[in-house]
Amino acid sequence: MIEAAELVQTEYLNTKSGVERKELGQYFTGSAVADYMASMIGPVDTPVVRIIDAGAGVGILTVSAALRCLEMGNNQVHAVLYEIDGNAVAHLEVNMKHVARQFRKQAGKFTFEIRHEDFVLSRPDKTEAPFHVSSINPPYFKYNAKTSPYAGAAADLYKGNPNIYASFMAVVAACMAPKGKMVAIVPRSFTNGLYFKGFRHYLNQTMSLDKLHIFRSRDKVFKALSVLQENIICSYTKHRQVARIEVCTSTGYEDLNQVETRRYPAKLLIDTTNEHEIIRIPESAKDAAILQTVEGWSSSFLENGYFISTGPVVEHRTREYITTPDDKADSVPLLRMHNVKAFKTVWTGSNRKDARFRLLDGHEKHTLENQPYVLLKRFSSKDEKRRLVAGIHDPQTIKGKLTALENHLNYIGREDGELDLAEAYGLAVLFNSTFMDKYFRCISGNTQVNATEIRLLKLPTREVIDQVGATFPDGAESDQQRIDSIVNFHLKVKESAVA
Numbered sequence: 001m002i003e004a005a006e007l008v009q010t011e012y013l014n015t016k017s018g019v020e021r022k023e024l025g026q027y028f029t030g031s032a033v034a035d036y037m038a039s040m041i042g043p044v045d046t047p048v049v050r051i052i053d054a055g056a057g058v059g060i061l062t063v064s065a066a067l068r069c070l071e072m073g074n075n076q077v078h079a080v081l082y083e084i085d086g087n088a089v090a091h092l093e094v095n096m097k098h099v100a101r102q103f104r105k106q107a108g109k110f111t112f113e114i115r116h117e118d119f120v121l122s123r124p125d126k127t128e129a130p131f132h133v134s135s136i137n138p139p140y141f142k143y144n145a146k147t148s149p150y151a152g153a154a155a156d157l158y159k160g161n162p163n164i165y166a167s168f169m170a171v172v173a174a175c176m177a178p179k180g181k182m183v184a185i186v187p188r189s190f191t192n193g194l195y196f197k198g199f200r201h202y203l204n205q206t207m208s209l210d211k212l213h214i215f216r217s218r219d220k221v222f223k224a225l226s227v228l229q230e231n232i233i234c235s236y237t238k239h240r241q242v243a244r245i246e247v248c249t250s251t252g253y254e255d256l257n258q259v260e261t262r263r264y265p266a267k268l269l270i271d272t273t274n275e276h277e278i279i280r281i282p283e284s285a286k287d288a289a290i291l292q293t294v295e296g297w298s299s300s301f302l303e304n305g306y307f308i309s310t311g312p313v314v315e316h317r318t319r320e321y322i323t324t325p326d327d328k329a330d331s332v333p334l335l336r337m338h339n340v341k342a343f344k345t346v347w348t349g350s351n352r353k354d355a356r357f358r359l360l361d362g363h364e365k366h367t368l369e370n371q372p373y374v375l376l377k378r379f380s381s382k383d384e385k386r387r388l389v390a391g392i393h394d395p396q397t398i399k400g401k402l403t404a405l406e407n408h409l410n411y412i413g414r415e416d417g418e419l420d421l422a423e424a425y426g427l428a429v430l431f432n433s434t435f436m437d438k439y440f441r442c443i444s445g446n447t448q449v450n451a452t453e454i455r456l457l458k459l460p461t462r463e464v465i466d467q468v469g470a471t472f473p474d475g476a477e478s479d480q481q482r483i484d485s486i487v488n489f490h491l492k493v494k495e496s497a498v499a
């Protein structure tokens, strides 16, 4: 039955161009994933189960969810399905009729209503009776926070306009009856992105996160599906947060029948110690042990008095200031991503990407005091092993009146004055360690390293950071093993817990 629905889906998609599909965010769910999502739905204690589908496509998720209800003994089901694309509606109807037939065969009753409407703008939470079950794969795209009709469409639920998929999840959550279940396959970005802060707060207040599924070989899975975002499956119930959350992993979509499951305390995953309420996802028991160690640290990036900012030189806006390495006339080296290596910043003037920054009128907006900083690359490529790469900017090595840092770099210093070089080394050892890289990956699935995420990191105290720095004198060899053994020793982490 579900395979037949998938066939209808393929036939339908073949009639659509790539451009049309992209506009409506039409990445449809395969039958294995649809069934897996439905398996997260437990028995429902009500005579008629009401299902809501938001952005139904041809209805594959509701097919699976309804059949799951039937299997659990809930043989009276009513589904309300929202789909904006008129061309999908006829196919949706065919699939729903198949489901109704299947229910009749098993002495059950399945009824449905298709709403050819905009789900977010219709706000069914305000007009429909509450629902018990929802399995969704919403569209995702950013919209203009000033001009889009979606801007503020869910403002009574949460603050901000991060991405359309958040509006879908928020409205579905609002549609649910107490103990109602929402299973969603969505980008991972909501778990930590700054723009999703208001949305996370709403979700954490309204729903309990019961289960998360992540894919270990994300690059392969999502590239194969032509989906650029990393997706996760999350399962929420409308009641107070449960004490433990299940984290499931599989390599990809093919091995969803061999999922590994672990249970963790909710507070290890949902960080409620600050207003950002970031959701951290340990991919393995070792990652969870790392999170646990970090929880035990008594300090944080901010409590230690550090600041992090993004390099002020935006090249396309400062073209007239940028010059060649041999143009020495009142200029300083411009530090770009390629100049930053682990522990050092190398600017010789002989790399073809090296450039200088002229101190023309108005340069003050783009230049900094030439002081010691820890430089953190903001971007890593998918193929790079490490997310965090920390170099040190030493004013004795790259001399000059001022420093010019390009926008693809973050720089770390102290709020209360100059960062001491020994402390800078301590911080760089920490950031370049496997331990911190893994900690960071629990927080962010993105290859970008944002200043906001670093600002929220827990850290060891400054004393420990100084001790780490002292064992790593400037110019020392920086092989990973040595960095890791220094960090593990000072953080009292067993080598086997990280490797």
Ligand SMILES: C[S@@+](CC[C@H](N)C(=O)[O-])C[C@H]1O[C@@H](n2cnc3c(N)ncnc32)[C@H](O)[C@@H]1O
Pocket (backbone or CB within 6 Å): 024, 025, 026, 027, 028, 029, 030, 054, 055, 056, 057, 058, 059, 060, 061, 082, 083, 084, 085, 088, 117, 118, 119, 120, 136, 137, 138, 139, 140
């Ligand atoms: C990612 S697809 C998923 C479809 C289906 N649920 C599945 O899992 O295969 C999202 C669907 O939402 C529909 N859609 C996009 N914007 C919508 C809106 N504002 N209201 C209702 N449906 C919308 C698209 O046409 C598309 O069919």
